[in-house]
Amino acid sequence: MEHLKVNGVYKNFGEFTALEDVSFSVSKGEFVCLLGPSGCGKTTLLRIIAGLEQPNKGAVMMNGKDITHLPPAKRNFGIVFQSYALFPNLTAFQNIAYGLKTRKMTKRSIREKVHETLRQVNLEHIADRYPAQLSGGQQQRVALARALALSPDFLLLDEPLSALDAKVRVELRNEMKRLQKQLGITTIMVTHDQEEALSMADKMVVMNNAELVQSGSPQEVYEYPLTPFVSDFIGTVNFLEDASSLRAIRPEHVELKTELRENSIPVSIENMEFRGGFYRMMLKNKINKQARYLFADVSAEEYKKEQYELGQTIYMKFQESGMMHFTDYPVQSKPLVSSIS
Amino acid sequence: MITAVKTLLGYQETVPQRTSSSGQWQRLLIVCMVVGLFTFIVLPVIELMERALQNRSGEYIGLENFFTYFSSPSLFQSAYHTVTVAVITTIISVGAALLYAYAIERTHMKGKTFFTYMALLPLFAPTMMYGISLIYLFGNNGVITTGFFGTLEDWFGIGEWDFEIYGLKGIVLSEVIFTFPQAFLILKVALSTADQRLYEAADTLGASKLRKLFTVTLPNIKYGLVSAIFVCFTLSFTDFGAPKVVGGQYNVLATDVYKQVIGQQNFSMGATVGIILTIPAVIAFVVDQIIQRKKEGGISSKAIPYKTPNNKRRDRLYTLYCLIVSGMFLLLFGAIVAAAFVKVWPYDFSLTFRHFGFGNVAGDGLKPYWNSLLVSSITAVVGTFLIFLGAYLVEKSRYMKVIRKISYFLSILPIALPGLVIGLAFIFFFNQQMFQVPFTSIEFMNPFNWLYGSMTILVLANLVHFYSVSFLTATTSLKQQDKAYESVSEAMDVPFYKTFARVTLPLSLPAILEMAMYLFVNSMTTISAVVFLYSPDWKLASIAMVNMDDAGDIAPAAAMALLIIATNILVRTLYEVASRFLFKKTYAWKR
Numbered sequence: 001m002e003h004l005k006v007n008g009v010y011k012n013f014g015e016f017t018a019l020e021d022v023s024f025s026v027s028k029g030e031f032v033c034l035l036g037p038s039g040c041g042k043t044t045l046l047r048i049i050a051g052l053e054q055p056n057k058g059a060v061m062m063n064g065k066d067i068t069h070l071p072p073a074k075r076n077f078g079i080v081f082q083s084y085a086l087f088p089n090l091t092a093f094q095n096i097a098y099g100l101k102t103r104k105m106t107k108r109s110i111r112e113k114v115h116e117t118l119r120q121v122n123l124e125h126i127a128d129r130y131p132a133q134l135s136g137g138q139q140q141r142v143a144l145a146r147a148l149a150l151s152p153d154f155l156l157l158d159e160p161l162s163a164l165d166a167k168v169r170v171e172l173r174n175e176m177k178r179l180q181k182q183l184g185i186t187t188i189m190v191t192h193d194q195e196e197a198l199s200m201a202d203k204m205v206v207m208n209n210a211e212l213v214q215s216g217s218p219q220e221v222y223e224y225p226l227t228p229f230v231s232d233f234i235g236t237v238n239f240l241e242d243a244s245s246l247r248a249i250r251p252e253h254v255e256l257k258t259e260l261r262e263n264s265i266p267v268s269i270e271n272m273e274f275r276g277g278f279y280r281m282m283l284k285n286k287i288n289k290q291a292r293y294l295f296a297d298v299s300a301e302e303y304k305k306e307q308y309e310l311g312q313t314i315y316m317k318f319q320e321s322g323m324m325h326f327t328d329y330p331v332q333s334k335p336l337v338s339s340i341s
Numbered sequence: 342m343i344t345a346v347k348t349l350l351g352y353q354e355t356v357p358q359r360t361s362s363s364g365q366w367q368r369l370l371i372v373c374m375v376v377g378l379f380t381f382i383v384l385p386v387i388e389l390m391e392r393a394l395q396n397r398s399g400e401y402i403g404l405e406n407f408f409t410y411f412s413s414p415s416l417f418q419s420a421y422h423t424v425t426v427a428v429i430t431t432i433i434s435v436g437a438a439l440l441y442a443y444a445i446e447r448t449h450m451k452g453k454t455f456f457t458y459m460a461l462l463p464l465f466a467p468t469m470m471y472g473i474s475l476i477y478l479f480g481n482n483g484v485i486t487t488g489f490f491g492t493l494e495d496w497f498g499i500g501e502w503d504f505e506i507y508g509l510k511g512i513v514l515s516e517v518i519f520t521f522p523q524a525f526l527i528l529k530v531a532l533s534t535a536d537q538r539l540y541e542a543a544d545t546l547g548a549s550k551l552r553k554l555f556t557v558t559l560p561n562i563k564y565g566l567v568s569a570i571f572v573c574f575t576l577s578f579t580d581f582g583a584p585k586v587v588g589g590q591y592n593v594l595a596t597d598v599y600k601q602v603i604g605q606q607n608f609s610m611g612a613t614v615g616i617i618l619t620i621p622a623v624i625a626f627v628v629d630q631i632i633q634r635k636k637e638g639g640i641s642s643k644a645i646p647y648k649t650p651n652n653k654r655r656d657r658l659y660t661l662y663c664l665i666v667s668g669m670f671l672l673l674f675g676a677i678v679a680a681a682f683v684k685v686w687p688y689d690f691s692l693t694f695r696h697f698g699f700g701n702v703a704g705d706g707l708k709p710y711w712n713s714l715l716v717s718s719i720t721a722v723v724g725t726f727l728i729f730l731g732a733y734l735v736e737k738s739r740y741m742k743v744i745r746k747i748s749y750f751l752s753i754l755p756i757a758l759p760g761l762v763i764g765l766a767f768i769f770f771f772n773q774q775m776f777q778v779p780f781t782s783i784e785f786m787n788p789f790n791w792l793y794g795s796m797t798i799l800v801l802a803n804l805v806h807f808y809s810v811s812f813l814t815a816t817t818s819l820k821q822q823d824k825a826y827e828s829v830s831e832a833m834d835v836p837f838y839k840t841f842a843r844v845t846l847p848l849s850l851p852a853i854l855e856m857a858m859y860l861f862v863n864s865m866t867t868i869s870a871v872v873f874l875y876s877p878d879w880k881l882a883s884i885a886m887v888n889m890d891d892a893g894d895i896a897p898a899a900a901m902a903l904l905i906i907a908t909n910i911l912v913r914t915l916y917e918v919a920s921r922f923l924f925k926k927t928y929a930w931k932r
């Protein structure tokens with residue numbers, strides 16, 4: 001059965017529509033990433049699930065029961081805000097103990113619980129420091145520990161990693177994922193970073209302009225995006241458009257050859273980016289110069305073999321198996337890639 | 342009708358949520374707050390407006406009082422006088438304060454701390470004090486008028502001057518001193534944030550000094566300048582203390598209100614003049630709201646702080662200027678000290694403490710001073726708590742959005758009400774035996790009538806009078822705290838009052854200290870709001886000064902002024918010490 005379900009939620013701020021008919025569900029123990037560009041309503045949705053904001057219409061269900069009318073305290077979730085919202089005048093220990101104090105626990109069991117939680121996030125040594133004396137990553141983990149200390153049914157995280165620098169972010173990504181699996185706690189994490197979502201999520205929920213556009217496993221969403229927006233937002237994509245249809249293909253499904261063949265387009269190499277195991281080539285269509293840049297991935301081996309040079313003319317061909325077709329979408333006024341042949 | 346109002350205020354139907362008990366308490370407090378604000382601010386003002394539309398026997402006569410006022414040459418003349426005083430004061434005060442603030446913020450002169458405190462000195466005294474000082478310096482027997490009692494004539498053959506200090510000159514001088522610190526504080530803040538890049542750009546373009554003044558410096562401080570102008574104008578427009586003491590025959594609106602009410606018992610005309618008195622403040626209020634809205638997002642986060650270039654000559658000039666200004670302030674305070682301690686000015690210059698006995702003055706002795714101390718302390722403690730709680734609810738609660746918006750407006754409204762008007766409105770409101778529900782004949786007993794003549798009404802008047810500034814101090818501090826603190830607490834099922842006590846209050850302590858200090862100091866010096874409200878049992882120090890001055894006992898009035906100033910300086914010093922201590926104590930939080 002679904003652990004948590006969001007059912008047809010609407011939210012307006014005055015004239016402004018922040019959420020329009022959003023529905024999705026979360027299974028027990030699942031790690032769900034709520035992904036979408038900035039301002040699309042992710043935080044608002046999270047606050048509605050938490051009960052900190054009320055929807056204009058719709059319901060939040062838990063284990064099949066409607067909890068929309070319940071105040072936040074009765075929903076039993078832990079929450080970490082984008083700003084962490086650690087109390088600056090309390091030490092890490094006091095911050096984590098803050099919610100336990102109202103739970104009629106003995107001083108000793110509070111202390112034990114706090115230390116246990118600190119251990120889980122590897123921060124036992126900083127218990128007596130104030131938030132201002134901690135690094136960004138440590139602050140984030142204290143905020144996480146504060147949310148976990150109350151043994152919540154589910155965890156809500158609002159862009160918990162966005163304030164950190166890239167290296168710490170990747171480290172914490174793994175640590176959070178490990179902890180989540182270890183505790184088996186159902187988690188909804190908001191993010192605008194597609195890479196983060198792809199690498200962490202069991203299930204992705206993609207939003208745009210106050211609406212939910214697609215949900216599914218990262219592989220599903222990546223390989224079978226329902227709309228051009230999703231294909232573009234998650235990963236890199238080349239749009240191919242002719243009079244009646246819009247198609248798209250990912251760079252890894254593009255083949256590059258040095259000589260002309262059937263059904264291939266001549267392009268010139270504009271840029272070559274080393275990405276570790278492969279190179280990402282930025283290419284310019286030689287027939288239609290107004291078209292958007294095209295991208296193709298080349299394995300390091302092949303790159304070495306072919307000795308590509310900037311400005312060189314090569315020919316690209318699309319693997320039919322990797323082609324995505326968007327039927328319902330109107331053809332855009334400005335062609336992205338004009339007629340291929 | 343109700344739906345229309347709700348739509349206008351941005352109310353929207355949502356799925357209802359069961360409120361936790363913590364939320365119920367917040368709702369209750371919010372309702373209490375809005376009822377309190379409405380009762381003690383809106384109702385008295387409505388009462389005042391109604392009275393302005395009635396004749397002396399309580400019949401409704403429309404705008405007749407206003408016509409009478411403007412067609413009576415003597416009354417109309419005081420309106421003209423008041424504008425004259427306000428305009429001249431504003432020009433001098435803002436100009437002088439701008440130079441002074443510039444000296445503090447944009448030069449390398451020495452002794453800035455000393456000069457800053459000197460500029461704030463006038464905040465600690467009632468405005469009447471400047472009047473009294475001026476009389477001792479420039480009055481008929483003044484030190485300077487008589488050429489140091491003939492010394493100058495003996496030595497240099499220079500005779501006596503006649504400054505004609507009573508009248509326009511005396512009032513304007515007093516008001517300039519009174520408004521100077523306010524303008525200085527505003528302009529100091531405005532000048533403290535400048536973008537070095539703009540000056541560098543101007544230099545690159547070869548702009549002259551004058552050009553830079555008009556194209557960079559002035560536009561940069563324009564909001565501060567407008568603010569300072571409005572504050573000086575409204576303060577000098579509505580001040581009562583100085584014209585009362587040095588006004589002589591030069592009538593102004595504030596003294597008119599007093600004369601109409603106390604002298605002629607013509608409350609309706611008093612109310613009418615009171616409304617006229619409020620006009621500039623209301624205009625300032627509206628303009629300020631517009632400016633505040635425009636100002637947001639105006640400051641670039643990339644700005645580089647201004648680096649004052651070295652210039653010895655400039656520093657010397659500004660030092661000289663600051664010395665002159667502080668010298669004048671010290672002279673005024675010196676005159677008060679002399680007046681308070683000299684036996685019989687100007688005949689017997691031996692020193693005495695006898696003026697501090699206040700024995701022969703209506704037999705009140707030191708009682709008014711103790712009263713003032715008590716009223717100011719209660720105002721400071723109760724006011725700080727209530728106002729901070731109010732600001733907290735408005736800023737941090739998530740319940741009753743529409744009512745919180747209304748409360749915000751009511752909280753900043755009193756800034757537009759002159760003290761005299763608050764006092765007058767309070768008389769009408771509290772002195773009434775019965776209230777009538779508008780448009781009906783239903784009447785009921787005034788439940789607040791018993792407060793009339795009590796100490797509580799003095800505290801209430803002070804609270805309303807000084808509500809807005811304290812409220813804004815609290816709001817500014819609360820806005821700097823993450824709104825998610827409340828959300829986190831709620832999610833953890835911690836009641837709001839726990840987080841209020843454990844997190845919000847400690848984080849806001851500097852602002853709280855500032856509010857308490859502000860409320861205390863202003864309650865000690867104010868006259869205008871309480872002059873209509875005190876009873877013989879609850880005479881205050883500042884009012885005793887008025888009475889003594891009326892009776893010609895100027896030396897005891899000076900002594901009383903000195904007591905007030907000394908107390909305020911002591912409280913301010915305590916505030917500074919406490920602030921330092923707090924800063925050290927909380928250093929670890931901020932690293």
Ligand SMILES: Nc1ncnc2c1ncn2[C@@H]1O[C@H](COP(=O)(O)OP(=O)(O)O)[C@@H](O)[C@H]1O
Binds near residue numbers: 037041043
């Ligand atoms: N309390 C509010 N009042 C008015 N508008 C709001 C409020 N909260 C959010 N919004 C607006 O709703 C939109 C969605 O906000 P949010 O949910 O924070 O987006 P995200 O988290 O996806 O970046 C934004 O345009 C924001 O300006």
Ligand SMILES: [Mg+2]
Binds near residue numbers: 042043044159
């Ligand atoms: Mg957000």
